Amino acid sequence: MTENTKIPSFDLTRNYARVKEEVNVAVLRVLDTQHFILGPEVEALEKEIAAYLEVKNAVGCASGTDALVLALMALDLKPGDEVITTPFTFFATVSCITRNGATPVFADVDPVTYNIKSEDILAKITPRTRAVLPVHLFGQMCPLEEIKDELKSRGIALIEDCAQAIGAHRMIDGRVARSGSVGDMGCFSFFPTKNLGCYGDGGMVSIADNPEFAQRVKNLRVHGAGKTYFHEEVGINSRLDALQAAILRVRLRHLEGWNEERRIVAERYMTLFAEKGLLELITPPAELAGGRHVYHQYVIRAQRRDELQKFLDERGVTSRVYYPLPLHLQHCFSYLGYAKGDFPVSEMLADEVLALPMFPELLPEEQERVVNEIADFYGVGK
CATH class of the missing domain: 3.90.1150.10 (Aspartate Aminotransferase, domain 1)
Structure with a gap:
């Protein structure tokens, strides 16, 4: 490396070189099946992510943004409902609240961790608060143990934005609690530059222990269909494809x-x-x-x-x-x-x-x- 060599903020080519052979095998496996949307590769990834996070379910979708949209759709938000979140985050965190018809309510962040402050969240709760959406910014978890029980006692959903923090954890009640396992649902992005990135767009919703949420998100990602061509409600088209799932399965091991x-x-x-x-x-x-x-x-x-x-x-x-x-x-x-x-x-x-x-x-x-x-x-x- 010379002094004139540009130092990038990230370099995906170096990382690809480390797993190229494994990825090639995985991609060829999918090409041989010609099964490209959802299917066995996606189901296997969902199980592997759920096991890694130690949650009951994980549901693949098309992007981290869609993961947020789907998680909030599962709450049946209505106009006038409020969702507390941070103003210091990527745009999608808040746009997904408004796309679901709810009102974002902001709480300020900690100057040391850059994450939303627990006391500010609690101060912003009103009778209209339906959910809290903290962001584990830049790779560090918010201390959700400070608010989890209070939110549960008030019937307020806790949805984690984990787009930047897969693998981050906190010690809660003497155990390792990974991001996406503490709240009701966690929302992940597999954008290529993420710690666990695919080679396109991809996302996932983790569901700690509520099978109804899991089934609802699965239905919502395929136009609200419980089974093909039979629609219980109006959902969206947000399916994770098998090629990305196969790549992610390789990368998850590392x-x-x-x-x-x-x-x-x-x-x-x-x-x-x-x-x-x-x-x-x-x-x-x-x-x-x-x-x-x-x-x-x-x-x-x-x-x-x-x-x-x-x-x-x-x-x-x-x-x-x-x-x-x-x-x-x-x-x-x-x-x-x-x-x-x-x-x-x-x-x-x-x-x-x-x-x-x-x-x-x-x-x-x-x-x-x-x-x-x-x-x-x-x-x-x-």
């Missing part, structure tokens, strides 16, 4: 190892930041006690963020901003009546966060170069 490699990359960043004297100028992500962060993204808070990003780009280091405008300030949600200043932590993070290169195959020398460039920008560590 997920734990890849997540550990991401954690090693994160530890190395921390060491390099300390060695360069950068910890007064940037704030690394923090792992909450009792949890396991799987670093879907490695997101720092940085002084003069926009200038730093431009500096890094000019020197061949790719970085990204997740997310530049909180959802309560997006034009399409202006009808909700929120204004600048309503969620100060989310707004502060939008001005400060920067995602550095993060993927299992990121080389130590690439990380050193990233950190050296950051040190050069701030004029420290020389």
